[in-house]
Structure formats: structure tokens, C-alpha cells
Amino acid sequence: MxxxxxxxxxxxxxxxxxxxxxxxxxxxxxxxxxxxxxxxxxxxxxxxxxxxxxxxxxxxxxxxxxxxxxxxxxxxxxxxxxxxxxxxxxxxxxxxxxxxxxxAIPNRPLDSVPEGADEHGNVEYRRFEPATPWLTGGKQHFEIGEASGLMDFEAAARLSGSRFVVLKGGLARLERALGQFMLDTHTSEHGYTEVAPPILVRDEAMFGTAQLPKFRDDQFAAGDGFWLIPTAEVPLTNLVRESILAEDELPLRFTALTPCFRAEAGAAGRDTRGMLRQHQFNKVELVSITAPERSAEEHERMLDCAETVLKRLELPFRTMTLCTGDMGFASQKTYDIEVWMPGQNTFREISSCSVCGDFQARRMNARYRGKDGKPAFVHTLNGSGVAVGRALIAVMENYQNPDGSVTIPTVLQPYMGGLNRIEGAKLQEGSR
Known part of the structure; x- marks a missing residue:
């Protein structure tokens, strides 16, 4: 607003x-x-x-x-x-x-945001290349998953229709391990407070973070005035709605691992194969509430936190500064982290980190009382820390082996009971 x-x-x-x-x-x-x-x-x-x-x-x-x-x-x-x-x-x-x-009017871009009409105007900010050589070419995640019998799109279609998946065995455990690893990293090392929020929210919460009214068709209505959350940004940011915080409480930093639900109304025909664009997916979200003079610094900090996850997984990625024509409705400035997907031989978005200024705070009436004693609007930031489903895809494609198995990244092996490989339709018991 x-x-x-x-x-x-x-x-x-x-x-x-x-x-x-x-x-x-x-x-x-x-x-x-x-x-x-x-x-x-x-x-x-x-x-x-x-x-x-x-x-x-x-x-x-x-x-x-x-x-x-x-x-x-x-x-x-x-x-x-x-x-x-x-x-x-x-x-x-x-x-x-x-x-x-x-x-109905989008947020004003910061002066540092590059000019551009669409994604072609985005500018590379930095990139990360692991010590080991990049894998180029190879199978896509759904080819690996279906061949192993651990990724079932047909069963999901019988249950729920298109853009859903059933994960089994080692892949289900690997997805759970990824989410757990991300939460542990952000809470124990990055100072975020873990939150288990509702995944059903009311109109006011969706309006506060600007999903409503403009993006109504992209959301799943649950009836009785409730909406399934498209991201944990909605409940986490709205934790401070209609409140006046003390300045010494700031910054507040929250994280959550939740299911997310998106109708993908504007994505007909895009990424129809595999898990890239699903109606339901898991994501670790990061939200910060800051004083205005600290929001730019917090934005860079949040980006570092999200990038750390991919560095620990030793996945190649690049970070892009989105141009004025490609960033989100509520954003003043956005960084997209794009992870390398060798099966597609391209980079794909796995995280967006945005600073929103007081745009959302005005919609939520979220304020703090500064040293002068006068209430002022807080600044809000949000980012993926990161999308768990897309991280699963990236691990499968970057760690695939010629025999169809998938090596478990070293940092995830403690979460997998010491297993270091997923092979076929079962965990490789001999790889401890």
C-alpha cells in the first residue's frame, strides 16, 4: 500500500x-x-x-x-x-x-533495481561454482525418479489431478532431510526463530502480504473465508499485523517449513513434466521485520543465508538482481537464486529474496515505536530458504550416477541415517 x-x-x-x-x-x-x-x-x-x-x-x-x-x-x-x-x-x-x-498499484522499485521489461533484463549479481566439476547433460529428475519407482505422477494424478506427485522411499526421505537440514541451518546458525504457523489464513492476512486482491486467481480458496497459504510468508509476516513493536525488539527473524499451495493460473502449459511447477510443494521460508534504516542490510544478510544452503549442498548457482519488469508486486528489490539443473542444461529459480519496504506494513498496520516515541511503519522482507522440492530436483540431477542411482550430498547423510546413495526402488543398505 x-x-x-x-x-x-x-x-x-x-x-x-x-x-x-x-x-x-x-x-x-x-x-x-x-x-x-x-x-x-x-x-x-x-x-x-x-x-x-x-x-x-x-x-x-x-x-x-x-x-x-x-x-x-x-x-x-x-x-x-x-x-x-x-x-x-x-x-x-x-x-x-x-x-x-x-x-492495486505495485511497490515502487529502489533506484538500484536495473531497468528492464522482463526476465531478459535481469542482471547477474554473483555465482557459486563448487570445487567439483559441474555436471552438464544427463537425465531430468522425473526420468531418474520414475525409473527408480520412487516418483509417481500417475498415482498422484489419480488422487488429485495434474501438477501433483507421490514420492516414496528414499526420495520421500531425501525431501524430508532437505527440509530438516535447512531449518537446522537457519535456526542454529542464522538466528531465525522456527515457527509452526497455520496453513489456512483469512482474507486479511492474504491482503496484508498483497496476495489479495490482485492475485486471487492464483490462490486456493478453502471455503468459509479461508485460503491455503501460497507461501509461509503470509502467516509469518502477519505475525506483527495490527501491532506496535518496541524498536529494541527489531529485527525479528522467522522461519518455517510448510506445504505451499498455488493454483498456477497463469502457468498453463509451462513445466508440465515433473516437479518444477506443482500445485502443492514444501518450502522453507525466511521473514524479517526491521526498522527502515536496516532493511537494505537485512536484505543482503537474508540472501547470504539462502545461498549458504546451496553452498553446503555443493550445488552450482547464480544470483540475479531482478529488473523492474520481472520483480514481484510487493517488492522494492528482489534477488533470485537460480540453481543449475543439468538435466535441462540451464539455471532455474530456487529462491527469491525480496525487500518490501513499508508496502506490506501499511496493509497490515504493523508499526514500531522509535526513539522519538512516535509510531512508524516497519519494513518487511521475505525469501525462500529454499524451495525444498526444487532442491530435491537439483540434488537428483546434479548427483545422478550413470547406473541411475543418486548420491546423497555429504551434508545430508546424517539426516539419512548415514546412507550415501539412493538406488532403485529402495535405499542402498550397503552404503553406510
Whole structure:
């Protein structure tokens, strides 16, 4: 949500930022809506003030025994009282019109965000190459998984339809091990507090992190006003909604491993084979709540935390700074981490780390009290730390062997009971 006062103070800067997003100027329209809101507020206030003034005049007229004047004034009060609901409705309608318009406009990009219309405008920030040589070429994850009998898309389709998978045996355990490893890393080394949040949330929570109303078609409605979360960003960020924090409580850092649910309404025909784009998947999420002056530093820190996971897994990756035309609706600036997928011979996104400024905080009314004692909006950040399903894919493709088996990365072997290889439809018991 944008600050209309900031727009009024510098409309040219607001329109310039929107232009970088590929949008037409909107400041004049928003200021006109705000003028209408102010006019409606003034009219309602004037009505109430006049009624208050008349009440005093009526008292004076009655005291002076001027019954005619008192009756005249009382008639005016009755008329103003009748007008009150109409004026209050107009005030509410004008306020809603402005809020709805502001809620539909994406966040303003930071000056450091590169210009671009789509993913082709993204800029490489850095990359990581493990000591061992990269694997180039090879089978894709679904070829490995189906051949082993441990990845079953047909059974999932009978249960739930397309874009679901059933994992069995060693692959199911490997996915669980990945999630556990990520949580342990972020909580024991990176200072995040583990949270087990609800995965059903209400409209207000989805609005707070900007999934609603714009991206309604991408979400799964669960009925009775509930939504299945598309990411744990939603419940974790909303932990501070409608609250005023003390400055010394900041930063707050939360992490969670949850199922995530996405309708993928805009992804018809994309990545239809395999696990890359699923309706249900597991992800470790990172969320930070900071004071404004610390959010840029926290963004870099969060990125380091997510990258550490892939470094420990010894997976090649590159980190991209997303351009203005490719970053998310609520983001001021986003880094995407793209992991190497040798089966596809390309990099694919496995994490997005975004700083949102006070955009989400305004929608949630999440504030902190600074040293001056005045409440101000916090800054929010979120990132994948990382997507567990895509990490499973990356491990399968980068650690595949010519015989169809998959070597377990060293860092995961303690989570796999010491096993170092998944072979066929069972764990290789002789590889301890």
C-alpha cells in the first residue's frame, strides 16, 4: 500500500517509479481521489460541527424562553441529522475508492533495481561454482525418479489431478532431510526463530502480504473465508499485523517449513513434466521485520543465508538482481537464486529474496515505536530458504550416477541415517 501523502508531496517521483514498472502516470488520479475523500470528510465534519453548535444555540434559546427560535433551530438539527448517514456513506465510499486504487498499484522499485521489461533484463549479481566439476547433460529428475519407482505422477494424478506427485522411499526421505537440514541451518546458525504457523489464513492476512486482491486467481480458496497459504510468508509476516513493536525488539527473524499451495493460473502449459511447477510443494521460508534504516542490510544478510544452503549442498548457482519488469508486486528489490539443473542444461529459480519496504506494513498496520516515541511503519522482507522440492530436483540431477542411482550430498547423510546413495526402488543398505 502506498502513502498518499508521499504521492502528494512528490507526484513526479511517484510517476517516474511507476514508469520504470511499465505503468502509466497515476499520481494525478490518486490525488483527485484523495481530494474527493477529503471533501467528503470535510462535509461530514461540517455537518457534525454545525449540529454541535446548534445544540448550544438551542440551549440558549430555551433559556431565553424563545420557543420559536428553539423550534427553528431544532428543525435544522433534524435536517442535518437526516443528512448525516448520507454524508458518512459518501465519506466511507470515497475512502474505499482511494484505498482500493492504492492497493492495486505495485511497490515502487529502489533506484538500484536495473531497468528492464522482463526476465531478459535481469542482471547477474554473483555465482557459486563448487570445487567439483559441474555436471552438464544427463537425465531430468522425473526420468531418474520414475525409473527408480520412487516418483509417481500417475498415482498422484489419480488422487488429485495434474501438477501433483507421490514420492516414496528414499526420495520421500531425501525431501524430508532437505527440509530438516535447512531449518537446522537457519535456526542454529542464522538466528531465525522456527515457527509452526497455520496453513489456512483469512482474507486479511492474504491482503496484508498483497496476495489479495490482485492475485486471487492464483490462490486456493478453502471455503468459509479461508485460503491455503501460497507461501509461509503470509502467516509469518502477519505475525506483527495490527501491532506496535518496541524498536529494541527489531529485527525479528522467522522461519518455517510448510506445504505451499498455488493454483498456477497463469502457468498453463509451462513445466508440465515433473516437479518444477506443482500445485502443492514444501518450502522453507525466511521473514524479517526491521526498522527502515536496516532493511537494505537485512536484505543482503537474508540472501547470504539462502545461498549458504546451496553452498553446503555443493550445488552450482547464480544470483540475479531482478529488473523492474520481472520483480514481484510487493517488492522494492528482489534477488533470485537460480540453481543449475543439468538435466535441462540451464539455471532455474530456487529462491527469491525480496525487500518490501513499508508496502506490506501499511496493509497490515504493523508499526514500531522509535526513539522519538512516535509510531512508524516497519519494513518487511521475505525469501525462500529454499524451495525444498526444487532442491530435491537439483540434488537428483546434479548427483545422478550413470547406473541411475543418486548420491546423497555429504551434508545430508546424517539426516539419512548415514546412507550415501539412493538406488532403485529402495535405499542402498550397503552404503553406510
Amino acid at each position: 502506498h502513502d498518499i501523502r508521499a504521492i502528494r508531496e512528490n507526484p513526479d517521483a511517484f510517476d517516474r517509479d511507476l514508469k520504470r514498472r511499465g505503468l502509466d502516470p497515476l499520481a494525478a488520479e490518486l490525488i483527485a481521489l484523495d481530494d474527493a475523500r477529503k471533501g467528503a470528510v470535510s462535509a461530514a465534519q461540517a455537518n457534525q460541527e454545525r449540529r454541535n453548535a446548534l445544540a448550544k444555540e438551542i440551549g440558549g434559546a430555551k433559556k431565553a424562553r424563545d420557543e420559536a427560535r428553539a423550534a427553528e433551530l431544532m428543525a435544522e438539527v433534524a435536517r442535518l441529522k437526516d443528512e448525516g448517514p448520507t454524508l458518512e456513506a459518501a465519506q466511507a465510499e470515497a475512502g474505499k475508492a482511494l484505498d482500493d486504487r492504492l492497493a
